[in-house]
Amino acid sequence: MVLAVEAGPRTRHPLTPLLYRLAGKRRETEDTVTLTLEPAGEPIPLARPGQFNMLTALGVGEVAISISNDPAVGEPLEHTVRAVGAVSRALCQTAPGQVVGVRGPFGTAWGVRELLHSDVLVVAGGIGLAPLRGAVRALLERSPAHRPRPQLAVVVGARTPEQLLFEEEVLNWQHSGAHVLLTVDTARPGWAGPVGVVTDLLGQVPLDLTRSSALVCGPEIMIRFTARALVRQGMRPEAIRISLERNMQCGVGLCGHCQLGPWLICRDGPVFTYGERVESILGVRER
Amino acid sequence: MALDGFPPSEARAASAIPAASGVPIPPTPCTIDRAGLGSLITRLREGGYRTLGPTVADGAIVLGEIDSIADLPQGWHDTQGPGTYRLTSGEDGELFGWAVGPQSAKRELWPPRSVVWRAAGGGGDPAPIGASEGPKAPIALVGVRPCEVAAIGILDGVLGRSPVPDPDFVAARRDLFVCTVECGRPSASCFCESMGSGPSAESGFDLALTEIRDADGERFLVRAGSERGAAVLAGIRTLPAEERDLKAREAVVAGARAGLVRRVDTASLPHLLERNLENPRWSEVAARCLSCGNCTQVCPTCFCVSIEDVTDVTTGIERHRRWASCFEVGHSYLHGGAVRPSTRARYRQWLTHKLGTWFEQFGTSGCVGCGRCLTWCPVGIDLTEEVAALRASDVGNPVPAGERGV
Numbered sequence A: 001m002v003l004a005v006e007a008g009p010r011t012r013h014p015l016t017p018l019l020y021r022l023a024g025k026r027r028e029t030e031d032t033v034t035l036t037l038e039p040a041g042e043p044i045p046l047a048r049p050g051q052f053n054m055l056t057a058l059g060v061g062e063v064a065i066s067i068s069n070d071p072a073v074g075e076p077l078e079h080t081v082r083a084v085g086a087v088s089r090a091l092c093q094t095a096p097g098q099v100v101g102v103r104g105p106f107g108t109a110w111g112v113r114e115l116l117h118s119d120v121l122v123v124a125g126g127i128g129l130a131p132l133r134g135a136v137r138a139l140l141e142r143s144p145a146h147r148p149r150p151q152l153a154v155v156v157g158a159r160t161p162e163q164l165l166f167e168e169e170v171l172n173w174q175h176s177g178a179h180v181l182l183t184v185d186t187a188r189p190g191w192a193g194p195v196g197v198v199t200d201l202l203g204q205v206p207l208d209l210t211r212s213s214a215l216v217c218g219p220e221i222m223i224r225f226t227a228r229a230l231v232r233q234g235m236r237p238e239a240i241r242i243s244l245e246r247n248m249q250c251g252v253g254l255c256g257h258c259q260l261g262p263w264l265i266c267r268d269g270p271v272f273t274y275g276e277r278v279e280s281i282l283g284v285r286e287r
Numbered sequence B: 001m002a003l004d005g006f007p008p009s010e011a012r013a014a015s016a017i018p019a020a021s022g023v024p025i026p027p028t029p030c031t032i033d034r035a036g037l038g039s040l041i042t043r044l045r046e047g048g049y050r051t052l053g054p055t056v057a058d059g060a061i062v063l064g065e066i067d068s069i070a071d072l073p074q075g076w077h078d079t080q081g082p083g084t085y086r087l088t089s090g091e092d093g094e095l096f097g098w099a100v101g102p103q104s105a106k107r108e109l110w111p112p113r114s115v116v117w118r119a120a121g122g123g124g125d126p127a128p129i130g131a132s133e134g135p136k137a138p139i140a141l142v143g144v145r146p147c148e149v150a151a152i153g154i155l156d157g158v159l160g161r162s163p164v165p166d167p168d169f170v171a172a173r174r175d176l177f178v179c180t181v182e183c184g185r186p187s188a189s190c191f192c193e194s195m196g197s198g199p200s201a202e203s204g205f206d207l208a209l210t211e212i213r214d215a216d217g218e219r220f221l222v223r224a225g226s227e228r229g230a231a232v233l234a235g236i237r238t239l240p241a242e243e244r245d246l247k248a249r250e251a252v253v254a255g256a257r258a259g260l261v262r263r264v265d266t267a268s269l270p271h272l273l274e275r276n277l278e279n280p281r282w283s284e285v286a287a288r289c290l291s292c293g294n295c296t297q298v299c300p301t302c303f304c305v306s307i308e309d310v311t312d313v314t315t316g317i318e319r320h321r322r323w324a325s326c327f328e329v330g331h332s333y334l335h336g337g338a339v340r341p342s343t344r345a346r347y348r349q350w351l352t353h354k355l356g357t358w359f360e361q362f363g364t365s366g367c368v369g370c371g372r373c374l375t376w377c378p379v380g381i382d383l384t385e386e387v388a389a390l391r392a393s394d395v396g397n398p399v400p401a402g403e404r405g406v
């Protein structure tokens, strides 16, 4: 008696990356670069701002990095990477022309298309501006035909002026019609702007917060304080979207590393709608 | 066997033993004798299954290749409790007179280490392997316990119904033949009844056996749970089950139920845990816990794996997947530090995930009550005792009546 078990077509394991070539590399800060990636063969499906990819430095390992532009407008994929571990350091050291692995896109997006007509406040801390950059660009492109034109305000915080990401572009957003507010934790000679945390600036945001939406990304503590402050100033919790982070090793719900209470961040996030549940989950230390 | 939600896969034709033409398939329940059990093993082996079952090695019941009845742990019994496992040999000739060993089906369906792809060094195209490595021999598990069958069902929910199901798991799982044996002698670590997974087998199997030894002699009551289960019985000498056989099975299961000494009150357990995340009990258990991860290794549903790339001058680049544990400090590593640096937070993560947040993530409990975590804990930390302690010191608001019994 023989079993009817046959070899089928070779299937690509979901942990197998596609190959991309480094088409460009721009230094953003001392430890952060933006990589522009072109498919070396089959491309990944279209990624939306807020989602992330798993990037492989071949032979070193894989790490989750958010998409830092909006590939829907026809640009090649961009990832802004900060060198904090072996893999991200290797990615930052990749030379143009070299090949890296890409899997994705994974997770939930900012949902910019649902925000076509509302006033939007974007709050970013540190590297948290990277996943928001594509969203800001998309929000700036919103149809000016709609009257009154929806407002956009961007509040950006960084540790020092040198660590402000995309500084030139951020200042350009101002010229494109966004209200831009910058702050740093520690000033340096030549810094004329405010010193302090992003929540200090929320009072200066020229939007009616009670009928605006917010997109918030940065260190978890900054997200919590920002979301709380916005609610206190009248914003509806369900109008606030935040992006959370945990260790990610698969992106597809198979490794268990990205647990946060009832969620797998790779599957249920990284973008979540704020509310009591989120507040209570983030309120527990070491969760 | 129902595998709801699994994507249809062209990669493998489902394995099945076709009924040999002209040989009738006996209806079940039926009974077989010891020789019939031997024929069953032979038939599975001849059908192309790698037949794995309980064997005795290194002082424990472990999963091993079963060629015949002679490989089964005849006369062996286990004594278990928090931090204790002992195997003793008796003269009674029972084949399944023990509860569970340290290993579970997880080892076969979601192996401790596997290579998911490899690539030639120097940045070549990573060649997909894993599911495409070529068909592995399908596995038949003989003598696994009802709690084990439940654990396989939980892994189905996690790995087979994730956003992208794991193709290696799906292939191995779809080919898996499950022949469970109901429990006659639970151990002092077992709490399957609380978790609704045992000691009787109700679903999820191809064949379910009950070992019966009474005044009418030794025999095995057999129930088929799938067509391929029934097909395996063709050509094996069976007798239609009589009233006394069904009664005898009930007596075995009732005896097992009466022998269960450990319980968990599962009423509103996810709520209890969620509102007790700052209960001081976590610090007490953390003072004893070694963070060794034994509990997660032996747990039949703990599925966490780490993904590691390995470079070798001869083999090039390989991506490995290996069992991981939420007790490893690096498990929660993020931006240069661990999210859960303390043992308190790691034990809390493990327990609250297993018994609480698993419901929201996957729609079931993550615990089947097999008791392995307490038996194999070097310091004898007992999950059931921890739950009871949390309940006794519950800090939170009572949950509205309508939400009880999650």
Ligand code: SF4
Residues within 6 Å of the ligand: B288, B289, B290, B291, B292, B293, B294, B295, B296, B327, B373, B376, B377, B378, B379, B380, B381
């Ligand atoms: S509970 Fe026991 S087995 Fe689990 S990590 Fe702690 S000491 Fe190890």
Ligand code: FES
Residues within 6 Å of the ligand: A247, A248, A249, A250, A251, A252, A253, A254, A255, A256, A257, A258, A259, A264, A265, A266, A267
């Ligand atoms: S990153 Fe692996 S489960 Fe979410």
